[in-house]
Amino acid sequence: MAKEKKVSQITDMDADFAQWFTDVVVKAELIDYSGIKGFYVLRPYAYAIWENIQQTLDRRFKELGHENVSMPVLIPESLLQKEKDHVEGFAPEVAWVTHGGEEELAERMCVRPTSETLFCDHWSHVLQSWRDLPMKYNQWCSVLRWEKTTRPFLRGREFMWQEGHTLHATAEEAQEETQQMLNVYADFCENTLAMPVIRGRKTDKEKFAGAEATYTVECMMHDHKALQGGTSHYFGDGFARAFGIQFTDKDNVLKYPHQTSWGMSTRIIGGIIMTHGDNNGLVLPPKVAPIQAVIIPIAMHKEGVVDRAKELEAKLKAAGIRVKCDVSDQSPGWKFAEYEMKGVPLRIELGPRDIEAGQCVAVSRATGEKRIVPLEGIEARVPELLDTVHKELYEKALKNLNDNTRAVTSMEEAKKVISEQGGFIKMMWCGDLECEMRMKDEVGVSSRCMPFAQERLGDTCPVCGKPAKAMVVWGVAY
């Protein structure tokens, strides 16, 4: 029996968003389920997106003086236990290696869930004087967390990420680094991925295990739920003390350095899908799209069409555009659907009449708008059109965020807004864990962050009536 690939329908996103998401990751050939719960194959198309993300971030990290390193994939249990809060946060969800070859290990080791302990152990060996500081390291790798509920990109038992780890002579310098890297993430989300963000600080309940402060960029998905785009942590000297990391300062005194870490993961690809996707499939922001423009020749049997299409491909490629000309024997209609499913930002149609008229038709994946574009000078026009698609995507996502973020001043209002409309709510908060828990129990939302852009919506915490300390953005999170 012959097996042939078909472009297939996907679930309506507004009818069943979760099923729509699953359909997209499979039909756009991003993911294959590996047969092991929570582990996924990143297929070439997904990995190419990740490579584009990596390249952009890596270049930025290096411009800011960071260096890449590689730490071991395994952490001995005794090492993981050195920092009390950290081990409490991670021990329940790690995978344990107990045997090497035929023999049982004297001490079991976990596959890294994150690498703070490994970086600290390393630094305790090599840090000597103030001359060695700052140490600004980054690692690209995968980590394991034994999650109960799993979904491609959003919550895997394995996921890929980068984890930056830095060591500084002073607290001020480390705090500055924490903010700087948060800004790198915010800028990356907005200007590379066309995803607007809310920058802010996590509450103590939501901060990273072992951190003094965690900062976040929060994004809103199509279904108005929140996704954390990237986080940046300030550790103070807590880890340095736990691991005995010291340096001789200029004044010849031994001191503890201050530390940060920050990370962004393949989860952000889930964010891209859920921010920009539609009922025709994936929609990719042009700056990370593996194929930025696809050329589809119309009436390929007509003389000259394939040749002209390939000339156009060569011209755009030479201009640095990631372009593909599809001359396979599928119909134009099949190809339209295929590249819509794959989220290619710009479709360029080229038929005999276009060639005669010295033009082509460019279609934005963001809006479906068709534009007649002269072939003369098209290599300068396509980058502009890609910028336009980026802006269209950003504006649409920003409108979604603004339209679905509502200020509330009472618990009744909070409950009503969340149950009837969903989205984010902005509300004042006294700073107590108890009120944060009540928001979860009674309203069904968690604190996303205390935005840097604070507003004074009132003087008291609507949960308990005590004086308010900060405005918090609340929502349901992935």
Add this chain to the structure above:
Amino acid sequence: MAKEKKVSQITDMDADFAQWFTDVVVKAELIDYSGIKGFYVLRPYAYAIWENIQQTLDRRFKELGHENVSMPVLIPESLLQKEKDHVEGFAPEVAWVTHGGEEELAERMCVRPTSETLFCDHWSHVLQSWRDLPMKYNQWCSVLRWEKTTRPFLRGREFMWQEGHTLHATAEEAQEETQQMLNVYADFCENTLAMPVIRGRKTDKEKFAGAEATYTVECMMHDHKALQGGTSHYFGDGFARAFGIQFTDKDNVLKYPHQTSWGMSTRIIGGIIMTHGDNNGLVLPPKVAPIQAVIIPIAMHKEGVVDRAKELEAKLKAAGIRVKCDVSDQSPGWKFAEYEMKGVPLRIELGPRDIEAGQCVAVSRATGEKRIVPLEGIEARVPELLDTVHKELYEKALKNLNDNTRAVTSMEEAKKVISEQGGFIKMMWCGDLECEMRMKDEVGVSSRCMPFAQERLGDTCPVCGKPAKAMVVWGVAY
């Protein structure tokens, strides 16, 4: 007590090569011992070498139509067992994950020692028709093998590598791919790493577990031992049958595809060290050196010296050279020793008299030769000098290989040459495993490969006297 970094002496390489190697990897700041046997921290300098290797290979792979993917890090035991020879080769040396979080796993999983089984499982899900072939994939990752004896770069329980895996409609096409990728490795070793290679086929005893044929590029180290630079395997359709991978061919018949895999690892960095290094430390081939040229200002207190040195740095950087100007407060002598230890291919000295004369002094790390170079037009001269260093390194390594590879025609001669002079021997072989084992037991060498460049040294196998089938290169291997 103040701690300060000092440039330190290393062991004489001809007195104790193993200790020299250990000294170099530590003193050149390539490696930190992680505290877990066989696991190493790749420090920024080593990782930067690996990134340069990655970039060059990755570009080449992509030019040849390969795509990167990511497979899970864990393999369920049942999946590892699907191909009989493969599991026999790898099961004894894998690390087993038995617990996830608090619970024991229903089936234990190993941390991947190599990913053939994962690629096959994936292909069995997604391959449909001849239109999908070839599938030419590559993965950059780390793998685990629970080795008993471990050394940095050379034999780690964890090492980084790339593993290419491809699937083809016909045996011929897969065999062509196997050869093509071997040639990529050979070209990379010679033209990027300045390491001459012997290309050839492995004997059945030495081939990869599950392969029909394994091809290799073999390199000779300073101590005349062999190091395998990269390997390329042809699998036939054995894995496809074991995993039930089939496709509908153009004739509408279901067929089994043919498969290859090929890999190069961070082991090659060990090869670089042991091929080019000397008693002053590391010597890096210019094409992968993180710093290709270091500028050392002489008499920095003299007016204009630091400014001129930084101008020179900017000029060379703009020309695409990886250059560093060291204006730290260490002495020039300290800096000379430091960058010699780190193997920087070219040292550029710039002092007040040089500036006055409009010149600088360029010193080759390969030969120590000093050349006066006019500052005018230096940005074109430095790339030429780097090419010269590459050639100097290659010629020296080639001479080492040629001088220490000897043709022998009897067992007596083989024993005498190996015990008195070491190195490689070329000898005819009948093709029997028994004779190969006797070479190991009686001469102390293993078969490195049957070189593509065959010579007819005699008609019979010197071990058993039976008719000879091929000339084999024998040696002691890392």
